[in-house]
Amino acid sequence: MSAASAHLEQLPRSLQFTLGLGAVALAAFPFIGVDGQDYYIQMLSQMMILAIFAMSLDLLQGVTGLVSLGHAAFFGLAGYALAFITPDTGPVSLWWSLPLAAAGAGLAALVIGFFVVRTHGIYFIMVTMAFAQMIFYLFFDNKSLGGSDGIYVNFKPSTAIAGLTGGAELFDLENKVTFFYFTFVVLLLVYGFLRRVLFSPFGRTLAGIRVNEHRMRAMGYGTMWYKLTAFTLAGALAGVAGYLWAAQTGFVNPELLGFHLSAHAIMMVILGGMGNFAGAIVGAFAFEYLMHVFKDVTKHWQLLMGSFIVLVVILAPRGLLGLGQSLLNRMGNRAATAPAGAEERKQHV
């Protein structure tokens, strides 16, 4: 698999329909009475948050072709930002803390990106990992920043708007179901936004950079600035996810910044299928679910996880959606994929 062949941008209609059904099922889940409802709602909320994280990485990896092993740094930074600005006495307002945390993560991405996007290929992978580990050690080694123990987020953000509601919450994030739906809405908003970006001139330029950066430069595009913008935007969106994670779990620690989480995110994006943001969502859910299953099966779950990763890389390089697409192709669903094929062909001219 090469990053250039992520032809998953337009999925065949039947796959789109199935994914839509999945979204509806997800939205309806809290109304189905299952045993241990609370636990599953929390688990699904976490999966949705990771899906947002995976989508932000997909912008970098699937669309622009930049493989970052340090993306979790921005996820973690926003989480820590929430932890720092939430006072011990009461909650902080969602409406300014979320944009602030995301902007902070974006700013960090801008600074790091400035050094990092001038490198290519394997260097890019290595330096993103190195910078992210630097941030990890910054938090791990410093007691004032929480150290290896981490920091608690004492209160979930409040949604009250002083002028309008006079102190009452618009919706109560302490309620697990409300939080679930809030996350769901954010997920849909981020997905919609990223799909718009994908097919905007900016997004098309990023895809062009992925396919052949030299040609883009020859055509006059300042590719470094496009890559930097993509890196910053992806960092800010990862920050949104990180903020939600901190709000949901109430706790941040340096592991949220580490390269293990970054590698998990890469795995999620690949597992689902790169370049199409729905793939990132599918991959995040599948990966998290599998991790839960493996952890339940044995203490030595890492062996299963590692073997699974190896198998996926060898057997299913275009991920689950890619498998789905090839399956449909073979079942004669060519009419639905022809427009996508024509669109890709136009791009290669």
Next chain:
Amino acid sequence: MDFANFLIQMLNGLQYGLLLFMLAAGLTLIFGIMGVVNLAHGSFYMLGAYMAWSLSAQFGSLFLAIVVGAALSVVLGLALEWALFRHFYKRDHLDQVLLTFGLIYIFEEVRSLLWGDDVHAVQMPEMLNWSIPLTDTLSYPVYRLVMSGICILLAIGLYLLISKTRLGMKIRAGAFNRDMTEALGINIRLIHAVVFALGVGLAAVAGMIAAPISSVYPSMGGSVLIMCFVVVVIGGIGSVRGALISALLVGLVDTFGKVLVPQVAGMLVYMLMAAVLLYKPEGLFKQ
């Protein structure tokens, strides 16, 4: 800082740098010649250290443990190359990153199954367990000097191998143009296997000789891997000479940093890397 202290820190920095070089050389060779990025390189270091611990307990001698361990790790390297890595030379870097990341998990569990999760100390050989006095109050451990000596010998050996032997000539030819080399009748697959095994062996031996000093613990692979990456990025991928110079640089900067400015010592090396990247995004030396 008086001269004796300075000398001690200098020796420490050089010793750390030389150890990093052994790891970085393997990583940069494997990447330069086969184009494979190997995140599991740190795992070989860890496996070497644990091997040293268990083998030296069995044989009663660290020296024998290192010899046997080196042989075992070469065999492991050959087996891994044949089973997995050989199929990934032509694949995307992304696939290689994921594959080797999966391998990290697998190696962690293998280590856990074989040797458990505890931290262990490895006995230093009695013969080397003394210190050279430098002043009335300060002395320097001989074992560290021996470590540096072994690394220097291996570095010289590597240099001689690559530039003065026929095998080295074939390796360089294979790095330069794989297909032409194969067309000339040279068994490039064997060359790749040898280089890979060499890289694994160097990493494992590094872990083995470092074991008495750093003790043996589960996450030792990860922390050394990141330093190794920094060294390779600064030195330039594919350049062994660059790896040596940048390893020494990183070793000295890190050691003196911890002594002189402990608050930012952890970040110093990364700032160095950032500075190098601003001027030379491809590292100090080209292949």
